Amino acid sequence: MADASTLLNVDLHTNDSILTASLLPTLSADNASRFDYAFKGSISDTSDLDYYKVRALSAAAGAPVMTVMGWGLATNGIAPRVSVFDATGRQVAANLLVNELGSFIVQVPSVVAGATYYVKVEAQARQGVGNYFLGVDFERIAAELTTFATGSLSAADAQEFYDLQVHRTVLYHFTLSAATADASIDSAIRVTIYDGRGNVIFTKVAQAGGDIVSGNLVLEPGKYKVRFSAAPRDKTRTPPLQYSLTGNMLDDPIGPQPQDSTTSPSGSGSTSPSSSTTSASSPQYSDPTWSGGAKPIGSPSDPYSDPYSGA
Ligand SMILES: [Ca+2]
Numbered sequence: 001m002a003d004a005s006t007l008l009n010v011d012l013h014t015n016d017s018i019l020t021a022s023l024l025p026t027l028s029a030d031n032a033s034r035f036d037y038a039f040k041g042s043i044s045d046t047s048d049l050d051y052y053k054v055r056a057l058s059a060a061a062g063a064p065v066m067t068v069m070g071w072g073l074a075t076n077g078i079a080p081r082v083s084v085f086d087a088t089g090r091q092v093a094a095n096l097l098v099n100e101l102g103s104f105i106v107q108v109p110s111v112v113a114g115a116t117y118y119v120k121v122e123a124q125a126r127q128g129v130g131n132y133f134l135g136v137d138f139e140r141i142a143a144e145l146t147t148f149a150t151g152s153l154s155a156a157d158a159q160e161f162y163d164l165q166v167h168r169t170v171l172y173h174f175t176l177s178a179a180t181a182d183a184s185i186d187s188a189i190r191v192t193i194y195d196g197r198g199n200v201i202f203t204k205v206a207q208a209g210g211d212i213v214s215g216n217l218v219l220e221p222g223k224y225k226v227r228f229s230a231a232p233r234d235k236t237r238t239p240p241l242q243y244s245l246t247g248n249m250l251d252d253p254i255g256p257q258p259q260d261s262t263t264s265p266s267g268s269g270s271t272s273p274s275s276s277t278t279s280a281s282s283p284q285y286s287d288p289t290w291s292g293g294a295k296p297i298g299s300p301s302d303p304y305s306d307p308y309s310g311a
């Protein structure tokens with residue numbers, strides 16, 4: 001944990017609300033970096049919040065997608081959490097794209113050109129003190145998110161399995177979210193991915209009603225099993241839970257892709273797996289297939305500890 005002497009920017013709580021954020025200068029444009037706005041700040045005590053004022057680019061810029069990125073600046077520093085508010089102080093719906101290893105990235109798909117927004121930075125779970133980097137970037141094209149699997153779990157149906165068939169090497173960026181109808185019961189959902197030999201190659205836990213969690217995974221061609229399991233703190237009480245595994249896929253197949261150039265959006269470098277019409281004639285490039293959902297197929301063990309143990 002950082003001490004006061006290593007904090008880069010102690011604001012003495014002058015920017016802990018949207019009202020006082022407006023007293024601060026707008027984040028200056030940073031021409032030297034890839035971000036439209038960039039700033040290094042500090043969470044200087046456990047009650048510190050930092051609000052920053054940002055102006056969306058003009059309509060002429062044609063860049064309505066607002067991406068806000070925060071990450072800790074020290075190995076053992078804080079994990080920042082960022083959120084976006086409009087000029088009236090209302091939180092703006094944003095897709096949480098990345099929440100892993102101290103990085104937190106949200107994206108607002110469409111902002112009002114020229115409008116004022118506020119970015120709030122806090123420490124995740126209000127824990128820790130330290131320095132962070134905040135970057136805000138306006139872009140033309142939003143990240144395309146695909147839903148890979150979604151379903152419901154309950155005490156009677158505490159896990160669901162999917163078969164995943166991968167036809168070419170892909171890099172998945174997964175985001176897992178968990179929701180519950182009964183927030184009074186502390187619970188979570190775990191996703192676990194097994195390779196063809198039953199080895200666990202990926203696992204993440206999302207708290208019900210909490211932020212999504214994300215992770216990257218490279219999958220070679222083959223068959224995998226994906227399990228979603230309910231993880232209530234009190235094993236005798238499992239509330240109704242909903243899970244959603246979304247994200248996107250990046251791939252780099254060797255050789256040209258069998259894409260129909262007449263339907264590709266120009267210059268987007270699309271990684272969307274949504275177009276599957278060509279896969280029948282070119283199986284070597286077909287997208288991974290997800291199947292199953294409700295049917296339990298065996299019960300592979302989970303070597304990972306209870307997410308609540310030691311908590
Ligand atoms: Ca601060």
Ligand SMILES: [Ca+2]
Binds near residue numbers: 012013015050051
């Ligand atoms: Ca502050």
